[in-house]
Amino acid sequence: DAGITQSPRHKVTETGTPVTLRCHQTENHRYMYWYRQDPGHGLRLIHYSYGVKDTDKGEVSDGYSVSRSKTEDFLLTLESATSSQTSVYFCAITWDLSYNEQFFGPGTRLTVL
Amino acid sequence: DAKTTQPTSMDCAEGRAANLPCNHSTISGNEYVYWYRQIHSQGPQYIIHGLKNNETNEMASLIITEDRKSSTLILPHATLRDTAVYYCIVKGDYKLSFGAGTTVTVRA
Numbered sequence: 001d002a003g004i005t006q007s008p009r010h011k012v013t014e015t016g017t018p019v020t021l022r023c024h025q026t027e028n029h030r031y032m033y034w035y036r037q038d039p040g041h042g043l044r045l046i047h048y049s050y051g052v053k054d055t056d057k058g059e060v061s062d063g064y065s066v067s068r069s070k071t072e073d074f075l076l077t078l079e080s081a082t083s084s085q086t087s088v089y090f091c092a093i094t095w096d097l098s099y100n101e102q103f104f105g106p107g108t109r110l111t112v113l
Numbered sequence: 114d115a116k117t118t119q120p121t122s123m124d125c126a127e128g129r130a131a132n133l134p135c136n137h138s139t140i141s142g143n144e145y146v147y148w149y150r151q152i153h154s155q156g157p158q159y160i161i162h163g164l165k166n167n168e169t170n171e172m173a174s175l176i177i178t179e180d181r182k183s184s185t186l187i188l189p190h191a192t193l194r195d196t197a198v199y200y201c202i203v204k205g206d207y208k209l210s211f212g213a214g215t216t217v218t219v220r221a
């Protein structure tokens with residue numbers, strides 16, 4: 001399995017609080033992604049990164065920001081969590097954008113009350 | 114990205130081959146077909162991908178029709194651990210677009 005971890009694995013928070021999820025990889029892959037998964041929607045891309053300090057928006061980026069200060073870490077921040085952001089969040093990595101054989105982390109289950 | 118159409122669900126007997134169809138009639142010439150699966154509550158797992166030739170690896174075989182408008186993922190000897198949601202994805206750019214997939218239940 002690819003060396004990719006996510007923390008925390010579970011989190012319960014209240015509406016309006018900031019939340020940061022961390023994705024950590026030991027594979028030195030250039031590309032990293034954040035997806036969310038909700039019933040009836042499958043996985044949807046939030047943000048992705050194509051290198052240190054290089055990020056771009058996905059299809060559901062509103063309310064989220066990301067940062068990548070080093071190759072191995074990709075942080076997802078909910079500036080002010082809302083109940084609609086209750087979801088399971090998956091991080092993924094890949095070494096080559098042209099192939100898209102992405103390796104996924106175990107996921108973070110976030111509940112916003 | 115080209116859209117894909119998969120059956121909602123299917124059952125398979127343990128030890129038998131599971132054949133999962135996928136239609137992608139609007140696929141472009143340079144778009145690959147990818148298959149992933151997701152076992153309950155885990156992250157998606159890459160299975161196989163192909164462009165126009167049939168492909169086989171240790172997990173599965175991928176058969177793509179000559180016109181590339183459809184494909185079939187074959188799990189040669191399904192086990193209970195193959196119970197999962199299987200996603201057929203046509204990659205057009207930097208991201209994977211996951212649909213609803215096919216829920217495959219392998220029964221003893």
